[in-house]
Amino acid sequence: MDQRSELSEFLRSRRARLKPADVDLPDLGRHRRVPGLRREELAQLAGVSVAYYTRLEQGNGRNVSTEVLDAIARALRLSDTESAHLTHLASPKPKKKRAAASRPQRMRAELQQLIDAMDGVPAYVLGRRLDVLGSNRLARALFGDFNARPPEERNMARLVFLDPNSRDLYVDWECKATELVSTLRLCAGCYPDDPQLSALVGELSVKSEEFRTLWAAHTVQDKGHGVKRLQHPLVGAMTLSYETMQLPADHDQSLVTFHAEPGSASAETLRLLAAWGLDEAPIPGEA
Known part of the structure; x- marks a missing residue:
């Protein structure tokens, strides 16, 4: 860019x-x-x-x-x-930072072990382009099996804008879409020389009119927490709070977790999803 x-x-x-x-x-x-x-x-x-x-x-x-x-x-x-x-x-931008933009991101094995140990808490780790670098089983049951997709398709922006099932999953789809584009704008400001980010923005601009319109607005925001309303194809409606935490040792990676209010209907729905017992969770919207 x-x-x-x-x-x-x-x-x-x-x-x-x-x-x-x-x-x-x-x-x-x-x-x-x-x-x-x-x-x-x-x-x-x-x-x-x-x-x-x-x-x-x-x-x-x-x-x-x-x-x-x-x-x-x-x-x-x-x-x-x-x-x-x-x-x-x-x-x-320093030459060192420009060079870092093109290097692939990987999640540490210890971090994968940590999110796997988060019983009852959907969690995933995002890289600087909103790439999903890792997830636990409950996150895959909730948002779709990231691991079943090719590595280049494990990206939250690509999933939300190009997968039609996301419009059914996210009740407030427009809000989710705006947040993702705003995050990508921040990333573009920090890493304008990232060729993979440029390619992602180009692909989404060609394939999604909504993305093209939101990108042209130049909106930037850093929303580290909030509430998401979901309509899951297997267990139905739930309202979950989310927290986004930047990892101190990996500055371009963020841990995202979701939880329901204790004792709420959403907590019971999330518990039901966790107990479903599926080794490979289905992509929401697919049979």
Whole structure:
């Protein structure tokens, strides 16, 4: 991915979403020719020259100070995650990090042993491209047997956007889709030179109109916990809370776990699924 284009498009999209009233500026109404704030308005709010901000929005983010980036982030009303994304886009990537982007990711055997020991807790480990690097039996029973798929297809974004069964499994499919695209955007900011990530984004853009639309929105968020409503083909509806934990020893890998509220109907449904006794769990939606 072209880092300069990513920086330019991100700044344009964040500027376009702001109205003058959002930043206490007068609205010129019909005389306003562009959506959102003008460049000169944004530059004034950030305390930089129009020429300087224009160069930055054109993708020239070299030698931009942290103070200037912070000022622009404040002017654009960026969230903490968006501010971090802006910093990644505006910063040159060390050669060591560019080289790391192309190396395959593997999960440690000890980590697989850990999630296998999580009795009653669906768990899987994601890599930086949302690749499923490992999972336990209950996770495969809940979300489909990742191990039955070719390694290149064990990817959460690919499954959600290209597998029609995912629309039945995730009750709030649009929310899940948005979260995944936002995570991939963060990954692209950190690893713009990752050829496999570029290939994944290209494939999903060609095959899924929903992905193409969400990707163009440049939304970024880092949602580490929340609630998912599922409709499993074998055991029915359940509401599960999830936690996402970045692994300290493997910074580009995350452990994701799911659990139900104790004593709830969902807890009983999850227990039923765990006791089903299937050595190879079916892919949700398939017989």
